[in-house]
Amino acid sequence: MPLKAIAHRVAIWGERAFDRLFPAKTPDDPVLDTYRGYSVPGGIMLRGRVLAALRRTTPEPEQSRWQNLREMVSLFFTHEVGGVTVVATESGVTAQSDEEGYLTLKVPGEFAPGWHQIALEIEGVPGSRKMARALVPSPEARIGIISDIDDTMMHTGAYSLVRNLWTTFTGSAATRRVFADATVLMDHLSDHGRNPVFFVSSSPWNLHAFLEKVFDRAGLVTGPIFLRDLGIGQDQFISRGHGDHKGRSIDRIMEANPDLPFVLIGDTGQHDAQIYLEACHRHGGRVKAVILREPGPGADDASRAAMSAIRRLGVIVAHGSDFSEVAEELERGGLSI
Known part of the structure; x- marks a missing residue:
């Protein structure tokens, strides 16, 4: 049996043993945390989580990195509540929260x-x-836009684990910055809101409200955010991989919008070129352009090879250290916004 599978089983056994020895008290007044939903053929898909209490950051621009660290870490110490029925009051549709408190309705x-x-x-x-x-x-709408977040919309340093963790946990909603060129590009691609925008990140759902604050403060086009669960379950160990999560999210978004072609935006620091090449193969003809920021050391050989393969499929590829010339490249490639 592979080592990862053994570790997964041990982790599940350990988590269950801990729960038996130290059972969490079911709160008298659980609360709902809701996430941005999206439309699907025949309805609307809503997402949320049932928790013992909501945790939010209340940053001040002048507060120290130590204060930021304490607030950010607190977002991850949640008490999830499973087995709770949630109802959409007007329609009467219900869903039950899973063991990690998540629900989809x-x-x-x-x-x-x-x-x-x-x-x-x-x-x-x-x-x-x-x-x-x-x-x-x-x-x-003429196109849909699916964008990564870390090092694509805002500086994170996700290509380096140490830098990623430092930036994530010592910044705040008042200090984290969305790239100015990303805000301009997204406004252009969305045609001031006519074309839908979707954000996909490997960050955990615990950061959903935090990211909303950062995006709203920067004036970034508003769109549903697809994050991931970092818990331990029967079908995952800590979390599914970055590529698997992002690929699944792209598939879900494109299935929800079957009549739209898409532009995929990412960076070369976390294998987005390879992930987007696979998406181009799965959704032949529907991906019209791939835009990649090249952070840190720039594109590696694997990313450059993937970009060349995407071009051979007839997809426009725009890449560079910033997004300043992307709009012109898309126009030259014949993409109609």
Whole structure:
């Protein structure tokens, strides 16, 4: 048996043993944490999590890195609540939270374009009501945009684990910066909001509200965010890999928007070129352009080979240390925004 599989089994056994020895008390008043939802054929998909309490950062621009560290670390010490039924109050549709507290709920119906607010609450607990936001793209949209976050939209140093952790945990929503050229490019590609934008990151769901603050502060186009669970479960050990998570998210977004071609945006620091090449093969003809920022040391041989392979498929590839000339490259390539 592979070492990883053995470690996975040991981790599950250890987690169950810990839960038996130190059972977590079910809170009297669990709360809902909602994430940005998205439309699918025939309805809207809502996502959220049931927790004992919400944890949020309240940063001040002048606070120290030590204060930032304490606040960021606190986001990961959550008490998840499984087996809780959550209901969309207007439609009556329900879903039950899993062992990590996560839930996905599809609300059927026809919804007008734009952002919708849908009330969710824990069944039988009206005081738990939260509004979940979900995006329905305009029928006039010409393309969809799927973008990575770390080192693509904002500086993280994800190509270096040590630098990534330092930047993530010692920054705050008041100090983290979205690249100015990313804000301009996303506004251009979205045509000021007409074309839908989706963000995909290997960061955990614990950072969803934090990322919303950073994006809103920067004026970045608003879109659903796809993050990942870092817990231990029967089908994963700590988390699925970066490429697997990103590939699954791309597939889910494209299945939800079957009539749209897409532009994929990422960077060369975390194998996005290879991941996007695989997406081009899976979704033949629907990926019209791939845009890659080259952070840190720049593109390696594997990324350059993947970019060449993407071009051979007839997909526009724009890459460089910044996004300043991307719009012109896409126009020269014949992409209509």
